Amino acid sequence: MRVSLIGNPNTGKTTLFNSLTLSNEHVGNWHGVTVEEKAKKIVWKGQEIEVVDLPGIYSISRLSFEEKVATDYLLSHQNDVVVNICDYNNLERNLYLTLGLMELNLNVIVVVNQIEKKKLRKINLQKLSERLGVPVVAVDASNRESVKKLKDEILAFKGKTSKVALPYLKNLKLEKVFALVPKHIAKGARVFYAIKLLEDDEDIKQQFGLTQDFEQAEEVAKCRYDYIDRLFLECAEKSLKIYGESKLDKILLNKFLAFPVFLLILALVFYLTFFSVGKFFSDLLAMALDRLVSTPILAWLEGVAGSSSWVYSLFENAIFGGVGTVLTFLPQVALLFLFLSILEDSGYLSRVAFVFEDILSKVGLSGKSVYTLLMGFGCSTSAIMTARNMEDQNAKIKTALLTPYMSCSAKFPIYVCLGGAFFGASNIFVIMGLYLLGVVVAVSMSLIYEKTILKSKEQSFILEFPPYRMVRVKQVFKVLFDNTKEFLVRVGTLIIAMNVIVWLLSSFSFTFEFVQASGGESMLEGLGKIFSPIFAPLGFGSWGLVSALIAGLIAKEVILSSIALFNGVDGQSEIGSSLHNPNSAVYFASSASVLSYLVFCLLYFPCLASVGVLSKEIGKKWTFIGVVIELLVAYFLAMMVYNLSLLIEIFGWWKVAISALGLLVILLSICFVIRSVKRKKKCNGCQKPCTKRKKGE
Amino acid sequence: MQNLSSCEFNKYFVISSVSKACPHAVRRRFFDLGFTYGQKVKKVRSSLLGKVILVEIRGYLLSVRSSLAKFLEVEG
DSSP: OEEEEEESTTSSHHHHHHHHHTOOOOOOSSTTOOOSOEEEEEEETTEEEEEEEOOOOSSSSOSSHHHHHHHHHHHHSOOSEEEEEEEGGGHHHHHHHHHHHHHTTOOEEEEEEOOSSOOSSOBOHHHHHHHHTSOEEEEOTTOHHHHHHHHHHHHHHTTOOOOOOOGGGGGSOHHHHHTTSOTTSOGGGHHHHHHHHHTTOHHHHHHHTOOOOOOOHHHHHHHHHHHHHHHHHHHBOOOOSOBTOOTTHHHHTOTTTHHHHHHHHHHHHHIIIIISHHHHHHHHHHHHIIIIIIHHHHHHHHHHHOTTSHHHHIIIIIIIIIIHHHHTTHHHHHHHHHHHHHHHHHTHHHHHHHHHHHHHHHTTOOTTHHHHHHHTTTOHHHHHHGGGGOSSHHHHHHHHHHGGGSOOTTTHHHIIIIIHHHHGGGHHHHHHHHHHHHHHHHHHHHHHHHHTTOOOOOOOOEEEOOOOOOOOHHHHHHHHHHHHHHHHHHIIIIIHHHHHHHHHHHHBOTTOOBHHHHOOOOHHHHHHHHHHHHHGGGTOOOHHHHHHHHHTTTOTHHHHHHHHHHHTOOSHHHHHHHHHOTTSSSOOSSHHHHHHHHHHHHHSOOOHHHHHHHHHHHOHHHHHHHHHHHHHHHHHHHHHHHHHHHHHHHHOHHHHHHHHHHHHHHHHHHHHHHHHHHHHHHOOSOSSOOSSGGGTO | OEETTTSOSSOEEEEEEEOTTSOHHHHHHHHHTTOOTTOEEEEEEEOTTSSEEEEEETTEEEEEEHHHHTTEEEEO
16 A cells, blocks of 8 residues: 655654654755655555655645645555644644645545644644544654554555545635536546636646636635634634744844854854864774774784785775775764754754845845755755755756855865864864855855856745754764764775775886886876876976875865875874975975865865766756866866965065955956946936936836 | 735734735745735744845744735735
8 A cells, every 4th residue: 555645844754754664864854855755665564555755845736846746746646545744833734735635535644743842732633633524643753652553543544535524615616617627537536626727727727728817726725724714713722822933033033143143153063073072083083093903904914915015005005094094084074964964953944044045145046045055064965956946947056056165074174184284273264264265156156157147037935934943862863873874884985996996096007017116107197297287377286186186076085085095194194294295295385285275175076976966956068067167166266375375475464465455446446437337328317326227217 | 005025023914915916836825825815914024134024924934035025915
């Protein structure tokens, strides 16, 4: 039998899906985390049940991407039972969808989710069930016992048809449109289609070949909501509190405090991740790895094969040097993902979207992009997929293309290691600067895209405010465990494989000689030297740095591990000191070139996995354009940073700052002159520069 | 005629209609969310530049772009 889960956005469908099927799908306190259908078969008491999780919707129509997925699924599949999940504290609005499901004559079980302990009011679910004519069950989706009961309920319900009462239908002018519903539509679904016609549903009208205007959408909605109001008058106390309202909003949404508070929260997250807690665990792990794993194994290998053999070199350089260094960042990566998930679960992101809508709508994005871009701090590959629920195609393409500009978790080991070697304690500002640069570049690029090739339409920004939720301890451990596992698997497969390849290419010449023994030129050295002149203007023309960038096209972690490999060192501090040494394969002449290298790493190319997802989500054409633009932006910004920091090194802060300010003033005044000249040309009504021009006055 | 974008803050109004000038899909979304005539509604706050407002309706909160809220016609 097939059971579909359906409900409003953010009512806990995926949480219920996870507990029903013992799965591990991503959930969050945000509108539209699930963007496609997911199915899993389970066996309960000898019965095979296929559970399908669908994206959250408000009604059975095709007004948004999520609704299209869910509606298409409902209309094209045979569903034995439809589990309609409703939020206890927002039941009135949720029942609107329930009525839609009942109009479609589906076998509905209404599941009232009671994740939140705090109930805003008492509702008599028994009575509600009698009035509606369908089972209404209270379930705590995160409680196993409660979910088991629901499974029994589903089994017991199979095959029964409920006696549905929809008294409001008689108030609608259905008879007029019944005749227009084609004969092939099954008897049970005719009411649904007739109502859709009254609602003037473009899709259904097109499907039936109708063009007239029915224009009854308002009446239909009114009838449904009036019916719900009547039900609630009978079955529930009057609600005094507002769902999602919180005193916290007085501060977090305050016009003047909102931005500082947001920046403070982000700063705190990064500080804890990179410096205090994260660094402590990272150092601990590095020490443990060195003492317990690499040193004993290397000592043993030296005894068996000798320190000049290729086996020893493979383990010392590729495995322990390269992979080991990446591995020490595990605590920090896990911590970053944990903080992102806390932000996501807390309900704060909807507020962030609200606060940033002002700015983002100016550059052609929507507040909804905030979610995608913030998740980009974790992993751009999975973040890009969340852009799917944006209404406007161009805004979606833009959001997806901007996500790789964010500093993902694979990039920060490079900042920590390389930056730490040259900037010491003030590296915290370099890292903050790089994160900020990513955001600034993303926003500026959005503006450029908006003004040139990707003009977005006015977006229907309508977003629910979920209540704030406390973080559950269970959830914290789950996120830590999942991300640790994912990171280890990634390091254990892709990163090791890449490192062995890089080691092979850097240890053997084109004639397959082992270069460490013979002292010849390796394959990678030859390759790197071909490309290195291109990067000379950016301040890092050495073959090792360029080869690391090439290897980093696959995955950004490989940049750092390749550098460790080329210099024949392992651990963060050893890499740091080797970078100062002019005799190492990879070395930086000045801190200006380090800065430029970091900027280039931040911006130059989304990893291969991201490119794959990008081309799937937005098509090959836009992916290609986006990647080329990224390469150009990275090149020119890195060059600018290099030259600017060289100037600062030569002339000192003050002189450069003053001349930059002077240049800025000159540029701005030129812009101002051009604008006022343009305005005079366009506006004939009045002689003064006109502010009302937009309104056509 | 007042609309939800121009009306006072923190005062209940009654929706008189959702303007026909509103894009079709958005208009239907408003109906789905409970913006039917006769319904009580309150504007709670707006963002710094006023591009988006927070609306209380049917016991829950919703943020809506001001350019769309102007289609929600209300009476005092």
